[in-house]
Amino acid sequence: MIKAIGIGNRLMMDDGIAIEILENLKNNLESMGIQVIIGETDFQSCFHQLKEDDFVIILDAAYSGKAAGSIHLYNLEEVITTYGETGFQHDMSIFDLMRLYSNPLRGCLIGIEAAEAGFGCELSEALKGVFNEICLEVERIICEKVRWFSGYVK
Numbered sequence: 001m002i003k004a005i006g007i008g009n010r011l012m013m014d015d016g017i018a019i020e021i022l023e024n025l026k027n028n029l030e031s032m033g034i035q036v037i038i039g040e041t042d043f044q045s046c047f048h049q050l051k052e053d054d055f056v057i058i059l060d061a062a063y064s065g066k067a068a069g070s071i072h073l074y075n076l077e078e079v080i081t082t083y084g085e086t087g088f089q090h091d092m093s094i095f096d097l098m099r100l101y102s103n104p105l106r107g108c109l110i111g112i113e114a115a116e117a118g119f120g121c122e123l124s125e126a127l128k129g130v131f132n133e134i135c136l137e138v139e140r141i142i143c144e145k146v147r148w149f150s151g152y153v154k
Contacts, residue, residue, distance in 0.1 A: 001053075002146055004029055005037045005046050007060045014068075014114035014124050016040075017134075018059035021112065024135050025142075032146060055106050055149040057142055062111030068126040069113060069134050073141060076107035108145055110138055 006022035009015045019038055022029070026036045034057075039046035050056060062072050112134060115126035123131065 001051070002032075002034045002055045002057070002149060003037055003050065004034050004057045004059065004142065005039050007039050007041070007043065007046070007058060009041050011119065011121060013116045013118055013120045013122065014127050015061045015117045017061050017112045017114060017123060017127055018110075020123060020131070021059060021135055021138050024131075025139050028139060029142065032143070034142070034146065050105065052105075055145070057107055057145060058109045059138065060109065060111055061114040061117070063114055063117070064111075066113045068115035068124070069130040071134065071137055071141070072111035072113070074109040074111065076105055076109055079109045080105070106149070108141075110141060112138070 004022060006018040008018045010019055019040060022036050022038060029036050037046055037049060056076060058076065064072070066072075112127075114124075116124040122128075127134070
């Protein structure tokens with residue numbers, strides 16, 4: 001099964017961008033047979049929903065100093081083995097569990113560059129201004145990965 005997981009903290013402004021994106025795309029993704037998991041900061045629950053034959057797409061806020069709203073795509077296997085070297089707030093969580101307790105999972109990590117991560121329940125103005133474009137690009141990437149995975153499985 002293909003699973004899309006949103007990680008982040010809604011109370012920390014742009015840190016919740018992955019959750020906002022998946023909530024926006026949920027109906028479209030579920031119509032493609034993708035299970036959408038809004039994990040927020042409960043990475044243990046997310047991990048326990050994964051099966052060995054799943055294709056996992058994780059969305060998370062990135063903090064690498066690039067332009068706000070820019071999108072980074074990583075191979076999940078590489079992220080699991082190089083955790084701590086990326087600019088992700090939550091790479092010491094679900095990735096630790098994957099590395100320690102599971103067989104290599106197939107999938108990818110989509111990082112969305114944050115502008116602000118202070119206390120607040122809304123996205124920064126920088127991300128609000130490009131939110132629709134981010135959603136379209138993330139959906140395009142997910143569709144591409146789903147096509148690849150579907151061809152791989154057959």
